[in-house]
Amino acid sequence: MTVDAARNRYSCLIAGTIELVVGAYFTAFGSLAAVFFNHTQHPNRALMAGAGALFGVLLVFRARRLLGWGRWLVWLVIVPLLVVPIVWYAPSLLR
Numbered sequence: 001m002t003v004d005a006a007r008n009r010y011s012c013l014i015a016g017t018i019e020l021v022v023g024a025y026f027t028a029f030g031s032l033a034a035v036f037f038n039h040t041q042h043p044n045r046a047l048m049a050g051a052g053a054l055f056g057v058l059l060v061f062r063a064r065r066l067l068g069w070g071r072w073l074v075w076l077v078i079v080p081l082l083v084v085p086i087v088w089y090a091p092s093l094l095r
Helices: 003-039 043-067 071-093
Strands: none
Touching: 003 043, 003 071, 043 071
């Protein structure tokens, strides 16, 4: 492996990790915001929050390609990153 290839792999690892975390944040909290705005009768804001959640999904699946992980490893990491914040904040949000 040449120095350029190792440097490129390291750059892809950093970029993929950042995209995974940012994408999980946008997806989880965008979907929570969409539920909240829909609950408070603000449909335009709910649609914008849903668009943010879809952008987060795009980042998460792009991170899979950058990291070069297998499908099972990506789902093993993504599910807790997405489900835990939603389950944690949804009950207080819907009260």
